[in-house]
Amino acid sequence: MSATRDSQRIVLAGASSLLGAELKSLLEESRFASWDLSLVDEETVAGTLTEAGGEPVVIQPVEEGTFERAKLIFFTGSAAFTERNLPAARESGPP
Numbered sequence: 865m866s867a868t869r870d871s872q873r874i875v876l877a878g879a880s881s882l883l884g885a886e887l888k889s890l891l892e893e894s895r896f897a898s899w900d901l902s903l904v905d906e907e908t909v910a911g912t913l914t915e916a917g918g919e920p921v922v923i924q925p926v927e928e929g930t931f932e933r934a935k936l937i938f939f940t941g942s943a944a945f946t947e948r949n950l951p952a953a954r955e956s957g958p959p
Contacts, residue, residue: 871935872899877949878941879903879923880912887940892917896936904930906945931956 874896878884884905891901901916903923910925924930931937931953939946939953 871933873902873934874899874936874938875902875904875931875934875953877904877926877930877937877939877953878945879914880905880909881940881942884938884940887938888916899935902930902934905941926952928952 874891876884876888876891879888884903888901888903891897891899897917901921903914903916903921904910904926905912905923907925910923912923914921914923926949930949934953934956937953937956939950
């Protein structure tokens with residue numbers, strides 16, 4: 865079985881958006897609460913301190929390898945952000 869298929873990693877791309885915050889909250893209250901949640905967003909908000917699962921988390925910029933081993937990827941940012949980063953998410957391979 866592939867590492868991606870066994871992965872319990874979720875990437876929330878656009879984490880600082882209202883939709884991203886709402887989705888993060890829903891994921892934390894769901895069966896995915898124990899999964900590894902990565903928060904990424906535009907360079908302008910990278911470094912922002914937030915919380916996930918009751919722990920402090922820093923929103924990261926999208927970099928090479930951001931989407932690797934992700935079982936689920938959610939785009940919640942702007943259309944332009946999604947367009948720029950969707951190819952990298954697709955290249956990371958199917959779960």
